[in-house]
Amino acid sequence: MSQHEDAEIVHFDNVGLRYGTEKEVLTDISFTLYSGRFYFLTGASGAGKTSMLKLLYLAQRPSRGLIRMFGTDAITLPRDRLPGFRRRLGVVFQDFRLVPHLSAFDNVALPLRVAGVPESDIIKPVTDMLEWVELGDRSHARPASLSGGEQQRVAIARAVIGRPDMLVADEPTGNVDPDMAEKLLRLFEALNRLGTTVVVATHDVHLIRKVPESLIMRLDKGRLSDPTGALRYPPRRQTSTLRPERAGA
Amino acid sequence: MNMFEMFTGSLREELRERRGAEARLLPQGKLSGPMPWVIAIMIGLTVVASASGLALRKTANAASADVAGGVTVQIVNGSPRERDRQAQEALAALQGASGVASVRIVPQKELDALVEPWLGTTVGDDVNALPIPALIDVRLAGNANKAAVAALRQQIAARAPDARVDAQASWLAPVFEAIGALQLLAGGLIALLAFATVATVLLASRNALSNHRNTIEIVHMLGGTDAQIARIFQRSMAVDAAAGGIGGLLLGVVTIGLLGRQFAALGSGMMTAGSLGYTDWLLICCIPVAGVLLAVLTARLSVLNALKGML
Numbered sequence: 375m376s377q378h379e380d381a382e383i384v385h386f387d388n389v390g391l392r393y394g395t396e397k398e399v400l401t402d403i404s405f406t407l408y409s410g411r412f413y414f415l416t417g418a419s420g421a422g423k424t425s426m427l428k429l430l431y432l433a434q435r436p437s438r439g440l441i442r443m444f445g446t447d448a449i450t451l452p453r454d455r456l457p458g459f460r461r462r463l464g465v466v467f468q469d470f471r472l473v474p475h476l477s478a479f480d481n482v483a484l485p486l487r488v489a490g491v492p493e494s495d496i497i498k499p500v501t502d503m504l505e506w507v508e509l510g511d512r513s514h515a516r517p518a519s520l521s522g523g524e525q526q527r528v529a530i531a532r533a534v535i536g537r538p539d540m541l542v543a544d545e546p547t548g549n550v551d552p553d554m555a556e557k558l559l560r561l562f563e564a565l566n567r568l569g570t571t572v573v574v575a576t577h578d579v580h581l582i583r584k585v586p587e588s589l590i591m592r593l594d595k596g597r598l599s600d601p602t603g604a605l606r607y608p609p610r611r612q613t614s615t616l617r618p619e620r621a622g623a
Numbered sequence: 624m625n626m627f628e629m630f631t632g633s634l635r636e637e638l639r640e641r642r643g644a645e646a647r648l649l650p651q652g653k654l655s656g657p658m659p660w661v662i663a664i665m666i667g668l669t670v671v672a673s674a675s676g677l678a679l680r681k682t683a684n685a686a687s688a689d690v691a692g693g694v695t696v697q698i699v700n701g702s703p704r705e706r707d708r709q710a711q712e713a714l715a716a717l718q719g720a721s722g723v724a725s726v727r728i729v730p731q732k733e734l735d736a737l738v739e740p741w742l743g744t745t746v747g748d749d750v751n752a753l754p755i756p757a758l759i760d761v762r763l764a765g766n767a768n769k770a771a772v773a774a775l776r777q778q779i780a781a782r783a784p785d786a787r788v789d790a791q792a793s794w795l796a797p798v799f800e801a802i803g804a805l806q807l808l809a810g811g812l813i814a815l816l817a818f819a820t821v822a823t824v825l826l827a828s829r830n831a832l833s834n835h836r837n838t839i840e841i842v843h844m845l846g847g848t849d850a851q852i853a854r855i856f857q858r859s860m861a862v863d864a865a866a867g868g869i870g871g872l873l874l875g876v877v878t879i880g881l882l883g884r885q886f887a888a889l890g891s892g893m894m895t896a897g898s899l900g901y902t903d904w905l906l907i908c909c910i911p912v913a914g915v916l917l918a919v920l921t922a923r924l925s926v927l928n929a930l931k932g933m934l
Contacts, residue, residue, distance in 0.1 A: 433844060433934065454848075456934070461846035473838050488847045532845075 381409040382445070383540055383571050384430065389439030391425055398437070399425045400596045407573065409539070412566045414582045415575040417593035423575040424468060424544055426593065430573060431465045431542045432456060444539070461489055464538035464570075466546045470529040472517040478504060478528045479513040485536040503531045506561070508554075522549040530558055540571040547581060559584055658827050658860070662867025663874065665820045666914045669813055670875025670907055671882075676809030677903045683802045686795060692724065693791035694767045694775060696759035700785040710757040712782035720778050722764050722771060729758040756787075767792060817917065824864075824921040828856060832929050840933065849930045856926045857919050864918035868911030875907070 384407040391400040400422045407413060415423050428434040429441065432448060441448040443459060451459065464485075472481045483500045504513050507527040517525055526549045533541060541562065547555035555578075563585060566572045576582065582590065592599040696713055700706040710728055717726045734755060742753065763771055767790035776788040792799075832839065839852055883898065899907075 431844065435934065453931070453934075457843075457846045457848045459846075460844060465844060471837070471841050471844075473841055475838075484842070485845045488842060488845050488851065 383407050383409045383443070385440075385442040386429075387440040387442075389429065389436045389441060391422075391429065391434065392437045398596060400429075400436075403439070403598050405591060405598060407540075407571060409571050410566065410569050411571055412563070412585055412588040413571070413573045414585070414588050414590045415573060415593065416577055416582065416590060418577065421593040422596040423593055425596075427465075427542050427544050427573070427575055430540075431463050432460060461485070461536065462539040464533035464536060464541040466526075466529050466533045466541070466543035468544040468548075470517075470525045472525055472528055472532075474517055477514045477516055478509055478520065478524075481517070481528050482531045482535055484532060489536065499535060500531075503535050504528075507531050507558075523551065523554065526550055527554070527558070530561070534561065534565055534570075537565070537568070538570060540573065541565060543572070543574045545576055546574060547576070547578065555581065556584065658823070658863040659867040659870070661823050662820065662864050662914060662918065663870035665816050665823070666868050666871025666911050667874035667878070668871075669816045669910050669914070670872060671878050672809045672812040672816070673910060674875070674879045674899060674903070674907055676806050676813070677899060677906065679802050679806050679809065681898070681900075681903075683799055683806075687792070687799065690791040690795055691766050692763040694761040694763060694772060695789050695791055696761060696775075696779065696783075697756040697787045697789070698759070698783060698785050699756045699787055701754045706757050706785075709783035709785055710759060713759055713779045713786050716779045716782050717759065717761055717775070720775065722774075723761060724764045725762040727760050729760055734758060820914065820917060821921050824860060824918045825925050828860070828922045828925040829929065831856060831859070832926060839930070843930075843933060849927055852930060853923050853926045857923050860922035861915055861919045864915040865911075868914045871914070872908065872911045875910075879907075 384405075386403050386405050389400060389403040390398050392398045403426065415426060417423055425434070429436055432443070435449065444462065446459075448459070473484065476484070479500055482503055483496050486496050486500070501510070501513070504510050507530065509524060509527055509531070512520065512524060515524075517528070520528065526546065530543070530546055533543065543562070546562075547558055550558065559581065562572050562574065574581075582588065696717070698706050698709045698713065700709060714726060714728055717723055738753075738755060761775070765771065769790075772788055772790050776786070779786050779788070839847075842852060879899075887898075
C-alpha cells in the first residue's frame with residue numbers, strides 16, 4: 375500500500391448532472407474516494423456510470439453540487455489548471471478514443487509526449503508496456519488495423535503509462551478474452567499497490583469478485599446506492615463491518 | 624565548449640525534441656489543403672500593389688521636387704517686338720527680386736522643340752509666324768506658393784503688363800491628385816488583401832480544427848494545453864504561408880519586372896523617376912515575412928479562441 379493511503383483524493387458532495395434541459399442523469403451523488411484504494415463502479419446500463427466517470431476525469435462539469443479533487447475545488451478550477459490535473463489521471467474510455475493516424479506505439483506514448491517527457495525516456499517504457507499487453511509486434515500498427523481487443527489494450531497501456539495518481543476505466547475488459555481480462559486486472563492491481571487509486575466501471579460481477587479488497591459503488595437510475603454510508607464517510611481503517619459492499623460478499 | 628554553448632545547445636536540442644513530439648500529435652501537411660496557393664496569390668498581388676504604390680510615391684516626390692520652386696512667366700503679346708521687350712523688362716525685374724534663385728528666358732530653340740509635336744517642323748512650316756508666348760523660367764529659393772507668385776506678379780506688372788505668372792506645380796496639380804488617388808488605391812488594395820488573407824486563414828484553421836476535433840479532445844483529456852495544440856496549427860500554417868509567400872514573392876517580382884520594362888519603353892522622365900531603389904526592394908521582400916506572421920498570428924488566435932469552448 376502507498377504511503378499516501380487514506381488521503382482524500384476525490385470528494386463529491388450532493389452532485390447532480392443534467393444534459394441540457396433533460397432530467398438529471400445523476401442525482402444527489404455524495405462520496406469520498408481515498409488514495410490507494412480500488413473501487414468498482416457498477417450498475418445497469420443507463421444507470422449513469424459513464425456520466426459519473428466523465429465527472430471524475432474532468433470531461434464534464436456538474437450541474438450542481440461540489441467536487442473536490444486532489445484537495446482542490448474542481449468546479450471553480452481555472453481552465454488553465456485543468457491540464458495539470460488531467461496529467462494526474464489515467465483514463466480508459468469505453469470507446470477507446472485512440473488517435474487514428476498514430477501507431478499503437480505513438481498512441482501509448484501520447485501522455486508522455488504531452489507531458490514533455492524527453493523522447494529518449496519514452497522508447498523503453500512504451501516498448502515494455504506494449505510487450506506487457508502482448509502487442510509488442512503490433513507497435514507500428516494503426517488503430518484501424520487492430521482488433522477491438524487490441525485497441526482496448528492499447529487504450530489501457532496509454533492510460534497507465536504515466537503512472538497516474540488515479541486511474542479511471544470505463545468497461546476496460548469488455549472486448550478482451552477472459553485470460554487477457556484477468557491479466558489487465560492484475561495490471562490494475564499492481565498499479566493500485568504502487569499507490570494509484572483505481573476506479574473501474576463495469577457490470578461484470580466475475581471481474582469484481584476477483585478483487586476482494588475492492589470497494590463497490592452501485593449506481594441505480596442516477597443515484598448512488600449506499601445504504602450504510604460507508605462510501606460517504608469511510609473510516610480511516612476499514613473493518614469488515616464497515617464494508618458491507620465488499621467484493622465477493 | 625563553454626557554458627553558453629552548452630546551454631544554447633541543450634536548449635536547441637530540447638526545443639527540437641519538443642517540436643518533434645508535438646508534430647506527431649496531428650497529421651502534418653494536411654491541415655490546410657490549397658492554403659499555400661491562396662497565400663501565394665495574395666502575396667503576389669500585395670507585392671505588385673506595394674511596388675506600384677512605392678513607384679508612384681517616388682514619381683510624385685521627384686516631380687514635386689522638380690517643380691516645387693518653379694514659376695513660369697509667359698509674355699502673351701501678338702507683336703514679336705513688344706513681346707521681346709516685355710520679356711527683357713520682366714527678366715531685369717526678376718533678376719533683382721528677393722527670393723529668386725535663378726531666372727532665364729527660355730531660348731527660341733527650346734520653345735520650338737516644345738511646340739514641335741503639335742505644330743510640326745516640316746518644310747514650309749513657319750513656326751515663328753505663330754504668336755507663341757515668350758517664356759521665362761524662374762527658380763525660387765523656397766516653394767512657389769500663392770503669396771510668392773503674387774509678389775512676383777506685382778513686381779513685374781508695371782514693366783511687363785502682358786505677363787502671366789504661374790507656379791509650375793499648379794499645372795501638375797491634377798497629376799499629383801491622380802497619383803495620390805492611385806496611392807490610396809494601392810493602400811486600400813493591400814489592406815483588402817491582408818483582410819482576405821486573415822479571413823482565409825481563419826476559415827482554414829476552423830476547418831482543420833473541425834477535422835481534428837476528436838484528436839484535439841483526446842490530447843486535451845490527456846493533459847494537453849491550449850498552447851501545445853495552438854503550436855501544432857501555427858507550425859502547419861507557418862509552413863504553408865512560407866511556401867506561399869516565397870511563391871507569391873517570385874510571382875510579384877516577375878510581374879513588376881515585366882511592368883517596369885513596359886513603362887521604361889515609354890521613355891518618359893517621370894516614369895524613370897519612379898524606378899524602385901534598394902530600400903523599396905527590401906520593403907517588398909518583407910511582405911512575405913509579414914504575410915507569414917499575419918497567418919501564424921491569425922491561426923494561433925483562432926485556434927485558442929475555439930479551444931476556449933472546450934472544457
